[in-house]
Amino acid sequence: MEFSEYQHKAMRTVNKSLDKKEMLLNASLGLSGESGEVADIIKKFAFHGHELDKEKIRKELGDVLWYLALASEALGVSLNDIARGNVEKLLKRYPDGFDSDRSINREEGEK
Incomplete structure (x- = not known):
């Protein structure tokens, strides 16, 4: 499956009642929570x-991906563009x- 298909x-x-700001906040908090769940599994191991x-x-990584898609959607960009930009x-x-x-x-300034 391609990222664009997944995102769609x-x-x-x-x-659907969330505006873009609320979607971004939901995505940010969701990413934090789901990433924490992944970390907790690894910590216990x-x-x-x-x-x-x-x-x-x-x-849990699937949940992380969902929240990444939500953040992308809130920002009006595609997961494909994010993945491409990261590889570049x-x-x-x-x-x-x-x-x-x-x-x-x-x-200096590179992250």
């Missing part, structure tokens, strides 16, 4: 002796693949 299908489940529940992580940024930052030195010594 996922946005069928958005609360790393430090509490739990088995790594890959299926549960997969489901990474290719510029790491033209030959990841490099620790380039990571440590980034140019």
